[in-house]
Amino acid sequence: xxxxxxxxxxxxxxxLGLVWIFPLLYAFWAAFHPAxxxxxxDLFAPLTLEHFVTAWxxxxxxxxxxxxxxxxGLILVFQLILCTLAGYxxxxxxxxxxxxxxxxxxxxxxxxxEILIVENYRTLAKLELIDTWLGVGLPYMASAFGIFLLxxxxxxVPQELEDAARLEGCxxxxxxxxxxxxxxxxxxxxxxxxSVSHHWNNFLWPLVVTNTINSRPLTVGMAIFxxxxxxxxxxxxxxxxxxxxxxxxxxxxIFQRRFLQSFMHAGLK
Amino acid sequence: xxxLNQLYAxxxxxxxxxxxxxxxxxxxxxxxxxxxxxxxxxxxxxxxxGLENYRSMLDDAVFWQAFYNNLWYAIGTVPTSMxxxxxxxxxxxxxxxxxxALRLAYFTPTMxxxxxxANIWLFFYTPxxxxxxxxxxxxxxxxxxxxxxxxxxxPSLMLMTIWKEAGFFMIFYLAALQSLNKDIxxxxxxxxxxxxxxxxxxxxxxxxxxxxxxxxxxxxxAFKLVDHLFIxxxxxxxxATNLLLYYIYENAFSFFDSNYAAALTLVLLTLLIxxxxxxxxxxxxxxxxx
Numbered sequence: 001x002x003x004x005x006x007x008x009x010x011x012x013x014x015x016l017g018l019v020w021i022f023p024l025l026y027a028f029w030a031a032f033h034p035a036x037x038x039x040x041x042d043l044f045a046p047l048t049l050e051h052f053v054t055a056w057x058x059x060x061x062x063x064x065x066x067x068x069x070x071x072x073g074l075i076l077v078f079q080l081i082l083c084t085l086a087g088y089x090x091x092x093x094x095x096x097x098x099x100x101x102x103x104x105x106x107x108x109x110x111x112x113x114e115i116l117i118v119e120n121y122r123t124l125a126k127l128e129l130i131d132t133w134l135g136v137g138l139p140y141m142a143s144a145f146g147i148f149l150l151x152x153x154x155x156x157v158p159q160e161l162e163d164a165a166r167l168e169g170c171x172x173x174x175x176x177x178x179x180x181x182x183x184x185x186x187x188x189x190x191x192x193x194x195s196v197s198h199h200w201n202n203f204l205w206p207l208v209v210t211n212t213i214n215s216r217p218l219t220v221g222m223a224i225f226x227x228x229x230x231x232x233x234x235x236x237x238x239x240x241x242x243x244x245x246x247x248x249x250x251x252x253x254i255f256q257r258r259f260l261q262s263f264m265h266a267g268l269k
Numbered sequence: 270x271x272x273l274n275q276l277y278a279x280x281x282x283x284x285x286x287x288x289x290x291x292x293x294x295x296x297x298x299x300x301x302x303x304x305x306x307x308x309x310x311x312x313x314x315x316x317x318x319g320l321e322n323y324r325s326m327l328d329d330a331v332f333w334q335a336f337y338n339n340l341w342y343a344i345g346t347v348p349t350s351m352x353x354x355x356x357x358x359x360x361x362x363x364x365x366x367x368x369x370a371l372r373l374a375y376f377t378p379t380m381x382x383x384x385x386x387a388n389i390w391l392f393f394y395t396p397x398x399x400x401x402x403x404x405x406x407x408x409x410x411x412x413x414x415x416x417x418x419x420x421x422x423x424p425s426l427m428l429m430t431i432w433k434e435a436g437f438f439m440i441f442y443l444a445a446l447q448s449l450n451k452d453i454x455x456x457x458x459x460x461x462x463x464x465x466x467x468x469x470x471x472x473x474x475x476x477x478x479x480x481x482x483x484x485x486x487x488x489x490x491a492f493k494l495v496d497h498l499f500i501x502x503x504x505x506x507x508x509a510t511n512l513l514l515y516y517i518y519e520n521a522f523s524f525f526d527s528n529y530a531a532a533l534t535l536v537l538l539t540l541l542i543x544x545x546x547x548x549x550x551x552x553x554x555x556x557x558x559x
Contacts, residue, residue, distance in 0.1 A: 010365060013356075013357075020374045082288070085285065096275065111542070115517075117517070117521065118521045120296055121521070138288070200382070208518075223384050238392075253373075259376075264440055264443060
């Protein structure tokens with residue numbers, strides 16, 4: 001009886017797993033085979049790279065990718081700096097109004113910038129940052145999630161370590177840099193991976209604030225590329241999609257354990 | 270010295286605080302302000318409208334449709350993807366063969382951008398040559414116009430969303446399962462408790478905080494994630510798949526009525542703040558077994 005249950009459980013788990021991975025495998029199948037095999041499975045269908053060539057010629061993928069890398073990088077660097085400073089102040093520095101400030105920070109976990117596209121667009125227009133990398137990144141740089149995560153981590157650092165460093169003559173910033181930041185490395189890694197994968201995939205806000213290929217990221221480029229009006233063939237769309245998700249997918253497959261641990265680490269807090 | 274420390278603390282907070290206020294708190298307030306005006310048309314500056322935008326919202330059939338669509342969308346996607354997520358987490362956490370590969374398969378959709386995923390699924394749903402209809406035809410059923418039929422369009426979106434989200438929620442359950450105390454399970458084994466009993470009486474209650482956390486995030490996602498609409502349906506056919514945030518986008522950037530969009534945004538904000546309150550009250554009160 002237990003073996004029967006186990007068999008059933010095994011079959012169900014793997015059926016679900018195959019269904020879950022199927023769309024991606026299918027995209028690979030369609031992209032690497034001639035168009036007439038798009039819905040016909042044949043183990044001996046000839047392989048081809050023509051769809052990738054066509055896709056590459058029809059959209060400026062290099063430029064999109066460059067924009068995405070710059071935007072994600074810009075966001076990450078600022079997030080790490082701003083959240084470290086704010087997280088430390090909220091974790092270890094006594095000042096008046098701390099709990100109020102913390103509540104304001106937590107509020108952003110609910111009211112995410114995605115929802116405020118209308119007003120944030122107005123703000124960006126006033127700052128003349130429409131269609132720039134900085135414009136795409138600005139609303140995300142002070143991340144409530146990052147501040148919260150780092151605050152929780154800093155709080156677990158023993159106070160004695162800080163006191164010892166202070167006795168040695170370290171300043172506030174010195175303590176932060178030499179004691180807290182090194183001890184929070186796993187959190188930084190976890191947060192960094194979650195942040196990069198989120199902003200690499202982000203779409204709505206970049207769609208709103210970008211107008212040209214000067215700042216347009218991959219996701220927005222992909223949406224334009226894949227639009228039915230553009231009259232692009234299905235396998236070509238698949239190839240384009242694979243080009244666009246390729247870099248992140250490869251990094252994910254290589255470091256998948258790290259990614260999963262990071263998401264779990266970030267989710268536990 | 271104490272004064273100086275206070276100053277340091279504020280200086281460290283300042284950059285983050287300025288950006289938080291500028292892109293979250295202040296816009297939330299100006300949303301309210303702008304929702305009280307008519308849009309500027311041509312040379313005419315925008316006029317004070319009072320609650321007129323809200324009154325027209327009550328009469329706006331599309332708003333109500335988007336509102337109810339969004340509720341159905343949340344009801345249709347959240348419980349199913351959470352149930353699947355829990356099952357996935359339990360499987361991946363057990364001694365099943367090939368569990369690393371299985372975990373990868375479940376999690377991969379989460380790593381892909383919604384736009385890319387929608388591009389792939391668009392082809393599955395295509396009426397003439399799409400994969401789903403080919404499958405239906407091969408077992409002798411007639412095909413369905415998945416995205417073109419108002420009755421099928423929203424469920425089709427739900428199906429894809431469940432697929433996209435389940436692996437993400439699995440992560441939270443998996444993290445919780447791995448942090449559970451092993452002693453309780455040893456005790457249950459001594460008592461010869463059946464697996465089902467252990468699951469119902471031990472695992473499920475201990476996972477309660479996680480379930481609530483995932484629930485709130487899942488509902489939040491159901492309201493803030495509309496990327497796939499841009500590829501799959503654009504809110505159609507005849508608004509059958511329009512969702513609140515997409516309707517806000519349409520009003521602001523296609524119909525150029527940012528004031529009405531502001532009024533809609535305020536409705537969405539209110540919904541999310543209510544959700545936050547529910548979460549706060551429930552999490553603080555009831556669900557802690559630790």
